[in-house]
Ligand code: SF4
């Protein structure tokens with residue numbers, strides 16, 4: 150048990166835990182100390198001096214965010230001396246740079262502004278500020294207005310401590326100090342990987358999201374807690390919505406495995422998708438498309454499938470569907486067509502190495518062996534977590550081509566055939582963690598199993614391929630010897646259909662998808678699907694965590710969530726399936742976790 | 745007791761703050777039972793009367809020598825001076841000019857702008873001379889009460905006037921009326 154320390158805050162006895170800062174102890178005791186540079190996810194540095202506290206009349210004031218509690222400590226958080234100093238600090242902060250809120254995109258959601266309001270700053274004590282700073286809009290998704298920066302260094306700490314990317318730093322001194330990227334290059338040309346973590350922690354209008362600037366304040370928005378559907382990590386995030394318009398995505402601080410982080414793929418790319426949406430069911434008639442209602446579309450599909458022989462149905466899915474949809478798809482096919490092909494349009498892990506580790510094990514690893522995976526490209530937040538472990542002193546050993554995105558951070562790099570040597574090195578570590586992906590060969594797997602005391606973290610190649618594999622979908626190319634094909638593309642458009650594969654009279658093809666693609670163009674029936682933001686359900690992440698997806702906005706047009714389409718289709722086929730999402734989720738989950 | 749006299753004037757502003765004053769709406773009828781607006785930019789009489797008023801209200805920043813004169817005249821003729829709006833309290837949107845410099849701003853606006861034909865920088869002696877630095881009113885005259893906002897809400901202005909009429913001096917506006925935008 151942690152040692153308890155007795156302190157007194159504003160005359161009130163408080164039990165703190167040994168090692169806590171005064172700020173932490175006060176916050177836990179419900180005593181608010183104003184802060185600016187502090188962020189709970191970052192190491193405190195006491196840079197802004199807003200959280201000053203009085204320890205004794207004879208001592209200078211100390212920042213509460215870095216001052217540790219000791220037995221018998223007496224603290225004043227709002228004494229006249231403290232309040233005077235705090236106001237002075239605040240006036241200095243406002244006197245540097247341009248804090249004219251009326252044309253700032255963050256006005257209303259700015260922590261500096263909140264403090265100005267709290268202390269009733271209604272005019273400048275100091276000379277009006279006149280020195281202009283540059284604005285750097287060279288990054289695609291968000292910009293940096295140095296004029297609004299308070300030099301709290303949250304961005305710098307986030308980039309180093311959380312993302313372990315070390316892009317940001319400071320240059321110049323005093324009032325001229327500026328946040329800078331690498332050796333002072335424009336942000337857009339720097340080593341920045343556009344994860345947006347710095348953007349998320351910035352307390353002011355210095356880092357501003359280009360897409361959602363001036364589009365609505367927090368009080369005008371709704372937040373939906375959900376799971377990112379762009380890769381198999383399933384990072385927890387919040388969708389910030391105004392009306393039915395998504396303003397931006399933010400990493401959820403208390404979510405596993407990401408702890409607040411997102412990457413470019415998860416935070417920005419989904420909001421810049423410009424592919425044409427499918428909004429109404431369509432069927433092919435007389436060589437052309439006809440938009441129909443759901444009833445007609447599903448009846449058409451059910452009618453055609455009714456006569457298909459038990460081994461002549463092919464069902465193929467991408468890894469982008471929910472647990473519920475994958476469960477229904479497998480069930481729908483197998484109940485009626487026991488010999489149906491259940492194909493997965495994606496690589497899968499060739500083996501599962503045991504004991505399985507979790508990404509949260511990475512911080513305690515002293516050696517990380519990466520084999521057959523390139524998380525920088527495929528599961529970026531995992532690459533941040535690995536780099537973080539390397540920063541803390543873990544050795545990184547990679548078995549892959551030299552192009553692997555983590556290669557620059559590796560202590561040792563082996564070619565794919567040298568996995569044995571790498572395994573020997575790993576075996577000498579105290580707490581080795583093997584991170585492996587779909588490129589792992591059976592021979593390599595053999596070599597890895599022998600590593601003493603290792604835990605194995607899989608990196609699934611597709612969003613929900615872990616669930617797909619558990620439900621019986623096997624990586625395969627399109628089955629050719631079938632009469633009907635049911636394709637669940639979701640939001641993915643895997644390449645183009647093999648030319649000439651579709652001759653309308655040969656294979657009856659149903660495509661369930663969100664976007665127009667060569668596949669939907671060649672289909673007989675197209676069922677429009679809701680996207681990641683428009684559907685609820687669950688995803689199984691690469692570690693086997695069942696993550697909840699919550700719809701943040703209504704589906705576009707008549708599109709429907711993946712599992713709703715399949716459950717309606719099952720009904721048309723006369724099959725009994727659970728009608729509520731809860732029931733369905735439970736069935737899907739028990740089958741996924743059982744295998 | 746006679747009515748309390750109030751005079752208003754504007755400096756380098758956009759008139760938005762005065763619009764907010766008018767936005768007090770029907771409450772102004774009630775207010776007029778107790779106060780008299782002697783002069784304002786939106787009435788026939790433009791300048792505060794020589795015999796003085798109780799309350800002077802200024803909108804806008806100090807941007808040229810003319811603004812200084814107007815601010816000084818108001819200060820001399822009123823007992824209690826209120827600066828309303830971000831321009832008057834901080835320099836506000838007019839102070840954006842500080843970041844490029846007055847000369848560059850004039851040049852851009854009057855000579856180089858895309859729509860300029862035969863431009864010239866106005867220099868009629870009737871006009872005030874632009875200052876190098878735009879500031880809030882308090883950098884030139886003493887201000888008794890600051891009401892920030894761009895513009896301040898009608899409620900904020902009404903609150904301040906009501907408090908004054910009740911014989912109280914609002915030092916700072918209550919949080920729900922205190923804003924910078
Ligand atoms: S950063 Fe904050 S304080 Fe500065 S102008 Fe923007 S809203 Fe106002």
Ligand code: SF4
Nearest residue numbers: 308341342344345347
């Ligand atoms: S976006 Fe990410 S990588 Fe780029 S500077 Fe910010 S925190 Fe660092």
Ligand code: SF4
Nearest residue numbers: 298299301302304351
């Ligand atoms: S950019 Fe934002 S987070 Fe970074 S130092 Fe400036 S104010 Fe702080």
Ligand code: SF4
Nearest residue numbers: 757758760829830831
């Ligand atoms: S504070 Fe805003 S509304 Fe008032 S004069 Fe200035 S710009 Fe106009």
